[in-house]
Amino acid sequence: MTATTPAGRLVSxxxxxxxxxxxxxxxxxxxxxxxxxxxxxxxxxxxVLAFNRSVWEEVYFPDCSVEILDELGDERLxxxxxxxxxxxxxxxxxxxxxxxLFARSGPDGISEVFEALDTLAxxxxxxxxxxxxxxxxxxxx
Numbered sequence: 001m002t003a004t005t006p007a008g009r010l011v012s013x014x015x016x017x018x019x020x021x022x023x024x025x026x027x028x029x030x031x032x033x034x035x036x037x038x039x040x041x042x043x044x045x046x047x048v049l050a051f052n053r054s055v056w057e058e059v060y061f062p063d064c065s066v067e068i069l070d071e072l073g074d075e076r077l078x079x080x081x082x083x084x085x086x087x088x089x090x091x092x093x094x095x096x097x098x099x100x101l102f103a104r105s106g107p108d109g110i111s112e113v114f115e116a117l118d119t120l121a122x123x124x125x126x127x128x129x130x131x132x133x134x135x136x137x138x139x140x141x
Contacts, residue, residue, distance in 0.1 A: 001068045005078030006110050007103035008071045014084065015062040017052045024048065025108035035119045041112075048113075060086035060095065069098075078103050084117075093128055097121045 003012045006023065013019040029041035030048045042051050056062040064086035071080045079102045086095045097117055104112040121131040 001071065003068060003071065003080075005071055005073045005080070005103070006075060006105040007073065007078035007080045007101050008068055010103055010110060010113070011066045011068065011080055011082050011084075011099075011101055014066050015056050015060075015064040015086075017049065017056060020052055021045075021049055023110050025106060025111040028109070028111055028113070030113040030115070032115050033117060033119050059089060061089055063087075073103075075105055078105070088126065091126070091128065093125065095122070095125050097125075097131075 001008075003009045010020060010023055013023065024045055026045055027043075028045055028048050029043050030051065031041040032038050034040060038051065039047075042048050056064075064084060067083040067085075069081045069083065071078070073079055079100065081098065081100050083096060083098050087093070088095055099115060099117045101116075102112075102114040103110050118131070120134055124131050124133045127133075
């Protein structure tokens with residue numbers, strides 16, 4: 001699927017921080033799920049780029065893939081639901097998770113990003129376990 005909105009173009013650029021940066025407005029704000037250890041929102045181009053670099057220089061290898069499942073909106077407000085696949089740098093283990101991302105844009109580029117994901121799936125896969133393992137373990141107690 002060829003991306004047709006700012007949100008779609010952004011997730012299609014995941015792994016390539018320079019390509020992502022070209023889409024951003026100077027005063028971009030990026031918010032992630034509250035259970036992750038990042039400020040909400042990360043405010044300003046430098047903060048967002050530092051976050052982007054940490055994702056693909058410290059957490060995952062940059063040769064990731066994105067499969068867009070749904071994309072809607074226009075140049076002002078857009079959203080995508082997608083599957084992100086990558087490899088953890090620390091362990092070499094594969095990672096796959098479903099995300100949603102909303103992007104608000106203006107004449108200067110993307111100004112707001114709201115990214116949501118299954119955070120429990122991240123931790124299961126970091127441990128080399130199947131998605132849902134931690135939840136099953138907790139609900140069995």
